[in-house]
Amino acid sequence: MFVHQLVLQICILSQIVLCAPSTKELVGTWSSKSNTVFTGPGFYDPVDELIIEPDLPGISYSFTEDGHFEEALYRITSDPQNHSCAVASITYQHGTYDLLSNGSLILTPIAVDGRQLLSDPCNGDSATHSSYTRYLQKTWFKAFRVYLNDYHGRYTLQLYQFDGSQMQPLFLAYKPPLMLPTYALNPTDKASETKSSLRKRVKRSLENQYRTTAVKSSSHDNYDFFWWTAVASIGIGSSILFLR
Ligand SMILES: *[C@@H]1O[C@H](CO)[C@@H](O)[C@H](O)[C@H]1NC(C)=O
Ligand SMILES: *[C@@H]1O[C@H](CO)[C@@H](O)[C@H](O)[C@H]1NC(C)=O
DSSP states (O other): OOOHHHHHEEEEEOOOGGGOOOOOOOEEEETEEEEEEESSSSTTTTTTTTOOOOSOOOOEEOOOOOSSEEEEEEEOOTTTTTTGGGGEEEEEEEEEEEEEETTTTEEEEEETEEEEEOTTTSSSSSSSEEEEEOOOOEEEEEEEEEEOOTTTOOOEEEETTTTTTTTTOOOEESSSSSOOOOOOSTTTTOTTOOOHHHHHHHHHHHHHHHHOOOEETTTTTTTTHHHHHHHHHHHHHHHHHHHH
């Protein structure tokens, strides 16, 4: 996999257009190392508007090729002063994304659908110290890259935050992605949408999705494709270096 790293280096150094990130590489469900958090119906139940707490913290993102994303985050911020005071947040959002020509990625959530469960045991005056609210946070990633991780042998998505800092690496878990329906699940302007009709719509969408695949990704699918891309890019990369 030395070749692949070399290609990456060449792409970073020369910033040639052919190496520009594409939405194709983003497609799938990506999950952090804990492998406990995945987007889709196991994380959020849109009919009863319930977040299903994963066993361990972690984050997951899904992307479709036609510009939809889903986000599932379970994060704990520890309090070094008092371990009982750690703040836990579980967040669900989905919506559309744009890949800018300079490689930045912008996630625009559907406002009515985002939810956050927040637990802050040492603050707030309610008895439970937790809240469940609507949530809307537009997210801007400065850049991303997808590569085959030598050590884990898995496709890896590295997202860079707006300030350029690296997020924890995400590994490909499902391709095609495991996601809830991509349209607005709680249309406030459609009073006619009943729970049972929404339940039917969600069910149908998930059934169709499972029928069309959503298989657990094996480490080496698309290997040939990557290899040939790598070889082709090296040719281009080296001639560019040669011209300099
Ligand atoms: C830590 O926080 C808990 C919950 O508020 C409190 O009961 C406990 O006394 C605190 N411990 C220390 C060492 O401050
Ligand atoms: C890409 O363009 C956006 C919008 O013009 C800008 O805010 C952002 O800083 C650019 N990203 C990079 C990596 O230069």
